[in-house]
Amino acid sequence: MRYIVLLKSAQPTSPPPPELMDAIAKLGGEATNAGALLDTAGLAPSASGARVQVSGGRLSVTDGPFAEAKEMISYALYQVRSKEEATEWTVRFMKLHRDLWEGWEGEAEVLRVFGPEDFGPPPA
């Protein structure tokens, strides 16, 4: 099963420490080599994005930035055998932030992606 992990955090005032970037790259390599990490990328601040909304029958397009305190800053897509496994990879990722970036705060949501197992009868 697949899980997408969405990482949210306040826009940092300083760039991430190089040790953190190294550790993230190492962990990403491990997750890739374990066959678990399928895809990942960082997301630019919402200032360079847009929002398309339908509300009260009206469709509107708004350019970023959006007012939220926390910006979505990256995503990772995992192929794992349980929610706990996706969570464990995420815990490892968040521990790196906790240990290597003083004062950093953020949250990661671990969400299951619907797969073939969720639609119709399973393959016979």
Next chain:
Amino acid sequence: MIGSVAMTATDPHRATVRAIEAVWRMESAVLIAGLARIVRDVGLAEELAQDALVIALEQWPQSGVPDNPGPWLMATAKHRAIDHLRRRTRYERKLELIGRDLEIQQDSGGPDLDAAIDDHIGDDLLRLMFIACHPVLSTEARAALTLRLLGGLTTDEIARAFLVAEPTIAQRIVRAKRTLARKQIPFDLPAPAELADRLSSVLEVIYLIFNEGFSATAGDDWMRPTLCEEALRLGRILAGLMPEEPEVHGLVALMELQASRTRGRTGPSGEPILLLDQDRRRWDRLLIRRGLEALERAEALGGVVGPYTLQAAIAACHARALSPEDTDWERIAALYRVLTHIWPSPVVELNRAVAVGMASGPAQGLEVVDALTSEPALESYPQLPAVRGDLLAKLGRLDEAQHEFERAAALTRNERERSLFLNRAAAYRRESTTR
């Protein structure tokens, strides 16, 4: 707050146990592999790793999951290993050997040993794969042992996946481990001279696991996708360990591309849908992208093109075609021709017939099929009359087509395939009578 990671859940104990199980699945192969190098016995290594799991299950619910669960498990198992080696006199000699190997002090299990283990993780995993897929074992035993040691699957899960009773699988695994011990198969990487053969055994096992999950035979529906995912995972791990081997990337490409079609392969009531009839919007674009990238890596490495890379190249032709009409059948037919040279097989030749039929016309395809009708290996192969029937129908020879599909229906053991064949036979009967 429990330990370093707070667990908030309705049943914190249960949540911790599940977290431990997840860590176990992520780490067990590395644990077993590292331990096997110390104790030189895969069966014993697995037991010691299991001991570490038991200790974790006892301690972590109280103490919390440690910050570095993998190294914790390894350190715990290593201490058990060293205790074990010390305690049992028949391992004394081995202890000396290890002492020499790792240059550790009599009383340690300290940093040198840790470093020695950390340095070897990749090689250890690779050794474990090679030993689990060792040619002294039967193919079934290799598959079961691989799922057990490298996939961390329980015997019950393996049994359900292979539709075999659990005691049978348990025995198969015990016997396999005994065979490895009795024949004193060393926990080493294959010598360069035998690497190619040994690697092809590993690839064969991984692909067998994949196909067991992918093939549309009856089975425990729940476990089957797990087998595909497990095989893909093993393939990706192997690609990370042996990045210079084109066929490893070829196999990964083949599996990613085939798995990309999973959602399109069956209809709403579970009936199989043939490749050309599949709704390609249901194909998994991410797996296609990954498959094509793996294929590129395989081709970029050069050397003699192997059977997995070729099959992946064929699968890629389908993956690249946005509609069936866009399919490059010429290229597929050519790739099949190369494949029959390096891997002569009537089944491959039958596939080539289909491609030739699409590329050059049904008459040319039929010529290839007709050369196969006396092939003993295909005597009871339902796809032979099915392919022949399809080509005959395209040539307007409907009576013969009907007959071939009836034969195909009689030969297949898959219920859903049978009704597919019978439907086509009936359609040609109606069509030929209304003419």
